Amino acid sequence: MRAFIHRLCALSVVLAGVHTANGKPEALVSSPGDTAVIPGWSLQSATRVDGDLSALSKPGAQTGTWYSVSSRGTVMAGLIQNEVYKEDDIFYSNHMEKLAGQAIFKAPWIYRQEITLHPKSENYFALKTHGITSKADIYFNGALIASSEEQQGSYGGHTYDLTDHVKDGINCVLIRAYPTNYLRDFAMGFVDWNPYPADNGTGLWRNVEVSQTGAVSMSPFRVITDFTKPGMGDTVSVTLRTKLVNHAATSVQVTMKARIHCPGGTEAGSITYGVKLEAGEQNIASVRVPIQNPQIWWPVSWGLQPLYTVQAGIFTGNGEGELSDISPLQEFGIRHVSSTVNQYNDTAFSVNGHPFQVLGAGYSSDMFMRFDEKRVEKIFRYVIHMGLNTVRLEGKQEHPELYTLADRMGIMVLAGWECCDKWEGWDYNSDADGVKWGETDYPIARASMLHEAEMMQAHPSMLGFLVGSDYWPNDHATTTYMDALKKMDWRNPVIASASMRGFPEALGPSGMKMDGPYDWVPPNYWYGEDEGAAFGFGSELGAGVGTPEMGSLKKFLSQNDMDQLWKEPNIGLYHMSSNVSSFYNREIYNEGLFSRYGKPTSVDDYIAKCQMADYEATRAQFEAYSARQNASRPATGSIYWMLNSAWPNMHWQLFDHYLSPMGAYFGTQVGTREEHVAYDYENESVWLINHSLETEGDREITIDLIDTNGKKIYGDKVKTRTSPLSSKEVRDVSGIDKITDVAFLRLTLYDAKGKEPLLSRNVYWLSPKPDVLDRSKSNWYYTPVTTYANFSRLEQMAPATVNPSIGEVKAVNGWKSFEILLENQSKVPAVFIRLNALKSDGTEITPILWSENYVTLWPKEKLYLKARFEGELHNITVELSGRNLNKQVVKGPK
Numbered sequence: 001m002r003a004f005i006h007r008l009c010a011l012s013v014v015l016a017g018v019h020t021a022n023g024k025p026e027a028l029v030s031s032p033g034d035t036a037v038i039p040g041w042s043l044q045s046a047t048r049v050d051g052d053l054s055a056l057s058k059p060g061a062q063t064g065t066w067y068s069v070s071s072r073g074t075v076m077a078g079l080i081q082n083e084v085y086k087e088d089d090i091f092y093s094n095h096m097e098k099l100a101g102q103a104i105f106k107a108p109w110i111y112r113q114e115i116t117l118h119p120k121s122e123n124y125f126a127l128k129t130h131g132i133t134s135k136a137d138i139y140f141n142g143a144l145i146a147s148s149e150e151q152q153g154s155y156g157g158h159t160y161d162l163t164d165h166v167k168d169g170i171n172c173v174l175i176r177a178y179p180t181n182y183l184r185d186f187a188m189g190f191v192d193w194n195p196y197p198a199d200n201g202t203g204l205w206r207n208v209e210v211s212q213t214g215a216v217s218m219s220p221f222r223v224i225t226d227f228t229k230p231g232m233g234d235t236v237s238v239t240l241r242t243k244l245v246n247h248a249a250t251s252v253q254v255t256m257k258a259r260i261h262c263p264g265g266t267e268a269g270s271i272t273y274g275v276k277l278e279a280g281e282q283n284i285a286s287v288r289v290p291i292q293n294p295q296i297w298w299p300v301s302w303g304l305q306p307l308y309t310v311q312a313g314i315f316t317g318n319g320e321g322e323l324s325d326i327s328p329l330q331e332f333g334i335r336h337v338s339s340t341v342n343q344y345n346d347t348a349f350s351v352n353g354h355p356f357q358v359l360g361a362g363y364s365s366d367m368f369m370r371f372d373e374k375r376v377e378k379i380f381r382y383v384i385h386m387g388l389n390t391v392r393l394e395g396k397q398e399h400p401e402l403y404t405l406a407d408r409m410g411i412m413v414l415a416g417w418e419c420c421d422k423w424e425g426w427d428y429n430s431d432a433d434g435v436k437w438g439e440t441d442y443p444i445a446r447a448s449m450l451h452e453a454e455m456m457q458a459h460p461s462m463l464g465f466l467v468g469s470d471y472w473p474n475d476h477a478t479t480t481y482m483d484a485l486k487k488m489d490w491r492n493p494v495i496a497s498a499s500m501r502g503f504p505e506a507l508g509p510s511g512m513k514m515d516g517p518y519d520w521v522p523p524n525y526w527y528g529e530d531e532g533a534a535f536g537f538g539s540e541l542g543a544g545v546g547t548p549e550m551g552s553l554k555k556f557l558s559q560n561d562m563d564q565l566w567k568e569p570n571i572g573l574y575h576m577s578s579n580v581s582s583f584y585n586r587e588i589y590n591e592g593l594f595s596r597y598g599k600p601t602s603v604d605d606y607i608a609k610c611q612m613a614d615y616e617a618t619r620a621q622f623e624a625y626s627a628r629q630n631a632s633r634p635a636t637g638s639i640y641w642m643l644n645s646a647w648p649n650m651h652w653q654l655f656d657h658y659l660s661p662m663g664a665y666f667g668t669q670v671g672t673r674e675e676h677v678a679y680d681y682e683n684e685s686v687w688l689i690n691h692s693l694e695t696e697g698d699r700e701i702t703i704d705l706i707d708t709n710g711k712k713i714y715g716d717k718v719k720t721r722t723s724p725l726s727s728k729e730v731r732d733v734s735g736i737d738k739i740t741d742v743a744f745l746r747l748t749l750y751d752a753k754g755k756e757p758l759l760s761r762n763v764y765w766l767s768p769k770p771d772v773l774d775r776s777k778s779n780w781y782y783t784p785v786t787t788y789a790n791f792s793r794l795e796q797m798a799p800a801t802v803n804p805s806i807g808e809v810k811a812v813n814g815w816k817s818f819e820i821l822l823e824n825q826s827k828v829p830a831v832f833i834r835l836n837a838l839k840s841d842g843t844e845i846t847p848i849l850w851s852e853n854y855v856t857l858w859p860k861e862k863l864y865l866k867a868r869f870e871g872e873l874h875n876i877t878v879e880l881s882g883r884n885l886n887k888q889v890v891k892g893p894k
């Protein structure tokens with residue numbers, strides 16, 4: 001609090017908007033068709049603002065002591081931007097706890113900005129919001145243009161007419177954002193993910209825009225195509241729709257002229273569309289354009305992502321008159337997405353006519369809703385590099401940029417509303433804490449759905465929208481959502497909820513299961529027949545892993561916090577889920593870890609063991625779902641809970657907050673491989689997995705089982721054939737019963753023509769008996785284990801000597817890459833070798849794309865690994881560590 005007041009007195013930033021070279025403020029928008037984001041704001045707590053807001057919303061008021069913040073940002077984001085709070089500090093240990101419950105966050109906050117406009121007669125001005133948390137009063141030049149009755153909800157986007165209030169010269173926008181309660185308001189809560197931000201996400205988390213038009217304005221285009229699958233002929237019909245509004249008090253004749261461009265930039269078609277609009281009339285302009293030899297958009301693993309664009313202007317008269325408005329440049333793709341609920345009531349998606357098995361993970365926004373497009377791009381690169389094809393957004397729909405990135409990168413997006421809180425406060429739902437919906441809530445739900453559907457509609461990356469999460473919307477809410485989606489020409493699947501608890505008649509069964517696990521289960525769990533095991537569609541599930549490596553832990557945990565990790569395995573931890581949740585401690589995880597890998601002897605030993613357990617866990621989940629992609633009850637999809645965290649966290653992530661990949665990441669990367677061989681822990685057998693689309697091929701698989709001394713237990717070679725999008729069990733693994741303590745199983749997959757290329761190589765550590773699950777005692781978040789696998793023999797393994805040699809650095813397009821050859825010089829396997837590339841100052845290079853990591857080498861085996869990263873880094877080193885290896889640091893390429 002002291003820091004807070006100190007900043008208040010010290011700051012005297014005046015945001016005066018954009019200036020031209022001659023010092024005169026430049027108009028934010030100056031001619032019809034212009035739309036501009038209000039570029040920044042002055043921010044202050046309402047408790048520190050004197051006088052009435054109407055007066056304060058007139059140009060010239062003094063806001064010199066206010067904070068200067070970006071175009072979009074919650075209150076906490078703004079305070080961090082102004083260094084009232086420092087991210088490194090509040091994310092450290094439990095420092096954020098002291099922010100919770102402060103009175104300043106219980107009061108409204110004011111965002112204010114002056115903008116220059118030069119109105120002309122017959123021009124119209126509008127203010128566009130895209131959601132303000134939790135609700136807001138909006139003033140313009142002294143007038144209240146929208147009250148908090150109307151401007152409600154994080155997704156409530158509205159357009160307000162400013163025309164009568166605009167002055168020539170300086171104008172002022174002032175927004176009072178009200179504090180947020182997740183149970184009462186349609187906001188973006190974190191439920192049990194992490195501690196809540198002190199402001200509950202209050203404020204202008206999205207941009208506010210001003211637009212200038214002639215008499216007629218147009219909305220962004222919605223795009224509909226009749227494409228369903230390749231081979232339909234050489235023409236696709238594309239229908240483009242936009243809402244035209246006549247703001248004038250007289251009728252007008254207008255003409256819309258649009259151009260569609262091919263991915264390469266050549267023109268694919270054009271439209272001229274004339275219409276007469278009566279005074280105040282709204283009209284949906286709908287035009288069809290044939291596109292010859294269409295270029296089809298594919299998810300990243302199946303092909304390219306060609307994107308077409310459409311943009312239009314609207315002119316008065318028959319097209320020769322004045323420009324009235326311009327639509328935003330809209331990218332779209334030609335592709336088709338559908339879903340069915342199969343005979344088992346499981347949802348199965350198709351993309352371009354092919355069954356599309358979802359291998360995905362749950363995305364989280366930043367805790368303070370900060371959005372950095374570059375960061376999201378890095379996250380999406382990791383998604384692709386891990387072999388995932390989908391992200392699920394649960395109630396965190398983010399900004400249009402996220403969908404554009406997904407379109408360009410070929411990642412599918414399953415969006416939807418948030419679980420629990422206000423969003424699921426339907427009268428029938430006795431499980432939800434949220435305030436029950438009343439009559440005034442449905443218009444907010446409608447505005448939210450309209451706005452988000454309009455934003456998402458044209459994006460080829462959209463796989464579907466889930467109108468409920470843990471629970472399904474009641475009938476009134478279902479109708480509200482469905483009407484809004486229809487109005488926005490929604491063309492993708494709409495799913496009632498992410499669970500099978502029930503469904504509204506209008507939508508039918510969701511076909512998605514939410515039966516856990518969320519906490520630790522052993523790898524063989526996934527090969528079972530219950531709950532989250534590999535059948536049907538798991539909408540959010542995983543073994544709850546994602547432990548960061550030491551380098552990251554030291555950034556956010558104190559020495560005491562780190563000691564607690566292994567010395568007090570059952571204690572609640574601030575960097576786990578929130579303190580009211582079942583996932584506040586690591587009790588279940590730690591019991592499994594200590595029993596299977598042996599009691600840790602230090603924090604380093606604890607983290608090293610965690611990495612092995614995490615790797616096993618994510619690999620098994622994705623392998624089991626892949627193995628059963630065409631089983632008699634197919635595994636149609638799996639969303640790992642979760643992809644990333646809102647802040648530095650200990651679990652539910654595949655890489656950490658600092659974008660450092662760890663065991664959970666590399667287990668996923670193996671488990672999702674396009675062509676793969678996997679071990680079925682339950683059936684003691686080998687599966688051949690194929691996620692690719694093309695024709696059949698011959699393959700050779702090798703199976704090797706050795707003990708901890710490197711002695712052979714079993715070996716075999718299998719020749720087989722493979723077909724697209726399917727998996728089959730090819731051979732039992734013999735010798736599991738001959739394991740005395742721990743054995744290593746290596747599976748390799750080669751092209752049948754010869755040894756190279758190696759398509760997949762996969763090493764397991766196995767104990768004579770797998771873990772024994774008590775499936776009758778499963779609950780919503782895990783299945784208990786009665787007897788654990790025993791890997792404690794790993795602690796007494798003879799040390800291995802591994803000789804690394806690093807090759808030349810290659811630089812291409814701002815990226816650098818190098819190869820590293822690992823060579824095991826010993827007679828014993830070298831177990832779970834981690835490579836960590838460091839900058840010259842000793843800090844970890846992140847993000848980094850390793851071809852694989854945490855590898856286990858056979859005696860005398862050689863293996864090449866590749867690393868790729870962005871930027872100009874010199875004098876890097878690579879640190880090598882492993883289960884039975886002394887840590888060594890190798891000088892990297894210059």
Ligand SMILES: *[C@@H]1O[C@H](CO)[C@@H](O)[C@H](O)[C@H]1NC(C)=O
Nearest residue numbers: 105106180181182183198200
């Ligand atoms: C945030 O929302 C929770 C309900 O989910 C509420 O208990 C808490 O008081 C809210 N915080 C603020 C600052 O209003």
Ligand SMILES: *[C@@H]1O[C@H](CO)[C@@H](O)[C@H](O)[C@H]1NC(C)=O
Nearest residue numbers: 342343344345346503508509
């Ligand atoms: C699928 O769901 C419907 C509706 O609840 C139910 O009637 C039917 O029995 C279910 N089928 C199966 C195979 O579970």
Ligand SMILES: *[C@@H]1O[C@H](CO)[C@@H](O)[C@H](O)[C@H]1NC(C)=O
Nearest residue numbers: 096097100101195578579580
């Ligand atoms: C849980 O966290 C809240 C908010 O930080 C705090 O007020 C409360 O005392 C905590 N409860 C427990 C049991 O630690």
Ligand SMILES: *[C@@H]1O[C@H](CO)[C@@H](O)[C@H](O)[C@H]1NC(C)=O
Nearest residue numbers: 630631632722723726727728
């Ligand atoms: C899955 O496809 C493979 C062909 O690659 C086939 O051998 C196997 O029988 C199929 N599985 C089922 C259950 O149909």
Ligand SMILES: *[C@@H]1O[C@H](CO)[C@@H](O)[C@H](O)[C@H]1NC(C)=O
Nearest residue numbers: 527628631680682683685729
């Ligand atoms: C596992 O093996 C059993 C017995 O051989 C067989 O009935 C079952 O179908 C196998 N399971 C799978 C998933 O292939």
Ligand SMILES: *[C@@H]1O[C@H](CO)[C@@H](O)[C@H](O)[C@H]1NC(C)=O
Nearest residue numbers: 675690694695696697722724
């Ligand atoms: C998977 O199928 C594709 C197309 O059938 C083929 O090109 C590829 O070789 C197959 N992969 C495996 C592992 O057999």
Ligand SMILES: *[C@@H]1O[C@H](CO)[C@@H](O)[C@H](O)[C@H]1NC(C)=O
Nearest residue numbers: 740741742790791792793794
């Ligand atoms: C686990 O394995 C170790 C080494 O092989 C052995 O000494 C120990 O008794 C085993 N523990 C249990 C509970 O079986």
Ligand SMILES: *[C@@H]1O[C@H](CO)[C@@H](O)[C@H](O)[C@H]1NC(C)=O
Nearest residue numbers: 840841872873874875876894
């Ligand atoms: C790299 O190391 C060499 C000495 O080995 C030194 O001369 C050079 O300045 C270093 N480069 C950078 C960028 O640190």
Ligand SMILES: CC(=O)N[C@H]1CO[C@H](CO)[C@@H](O)[C@@H]1O
Nearest residue numbers: 823824825826859860861862
């Ligand atoms: C593939 C291979 O055998 N690599 C080396 C393993 O280590 C021994 C030394 O112990 C070397 O002689 C091998 O070349």
